[in-house]
Amino acid sequence: GIQVEQSPPDLILQEGANSTLRCNFSDSVNNLQWFHQNPWGQLINLFYIPSGTKQNGRLSATTVATERYSLLYISSSQTTDSGVYFCAYDYKLSFGAGTTVTVRA
Amino acid sequence: DGGITQSPKYLFRKEGQNVTLSCEQNLNHDAMYWYRQDPGQGLRLIYYSQIVNDFQKGDIAEGYSVSREKKESFPLTVTSAQKNPTAFYLCASSPLRYGTEAFFGQGTRLTVV
Numbered sequence: 001g002i003q004v005e006q007s008p009p010d011l012i013l014q015e016g017a018n019s020t021l022r023c024n025f026s027d028s029v030n031n032l033q034w035f036h037q038n039p040w041g042q043l044i045n046l047f048y049i050p051s052g053t054k055q056n057g058r059l060s061a062t063t064v065a066t067e068r069y070s071l072l073y074i075s076s077s078q079t080t081d082s083g084v085y086f087c088a089y090d091y092k093l094s095f096g097a098g099t100t101v102t103v104r105a
Numbered sequence: 106d107g108g109i110t111q112s113p114k115y116l117f118r119k120e121g122q123n124v125t126l127s128c129e130q131n132l133n134h135d136a137m138y139w140y141r142q143d144p145g146q147g148l149r150l151i152y153y154s155q156i157v158n159d160f161q162k163g164d165i166a167e168g169y170s171v172s173r174e175k176k177e178s179f180p181l182t183v184t185s186a187q188k189n190p191t192a193f194y195l196c197a198s199s200p201l202r203y204g205t206e207a208f209f210g211q212g213t214r215l216t217v218v
Contacts, residue, residue, distance in 0.1 A: 033206055041142075041193060041212045048206035086147065091155075092163065093138055093197065093207055095148040 002027045006087060006096040013103045018075045021099045023087035025068040031091060032063055034072050037084040037098075046072070046085075077103045108132065111196050111210035118190075118217050126181045126213045128196035137179035138197040138207070141165060148195065154179055183215065190217045 003026040034046040047054050047061040054061050063070040084098040109130045118124045136155045140148040150163030154173040168187025183190045193214050199207040
């Protein structure tokens, strides 16, 4: 099966900092999405991004399908950005291991 | 309001008992999914369904069962055969069988004592 690597596994940011999260895939994937899981466990869909670039406020995502990776950018981070960020892919909606982000005030 | 409803939010059961977790969606989505999450871990797929009366095993289906008798409902039964059932269970749905974004319920925290 397809292997996915999310990096970094953990990230500590000072409020206002920018960061980049990455998902690398061992093969071409479809249906790529990014989710944020808040500290209460709720998963929120951030982007459906099989290719190209999308932006939503301080967040943006880029997927380069031909090179088998996707990036999530967080700009001007806020404490509410804390949580775990997952990439997911394929029709079965398989998940990466996640990046735990902690934003400090 | 449209969305995915999981109930209950917290559930306690004695070891050896079967327990059913509810997942209902009013989004008219075709596909539904069940995941298990252990503390500090990612999401592992238990079962998924792309159409009524059909479902497929995920990566960790042993000890679990599902049904999909209605498009809106995808209940998960945690059976006594599941050796370590205590976990956080998440249900999701997506509009089409392939290619569109998924949405999650708020989860059920199951504790078996």
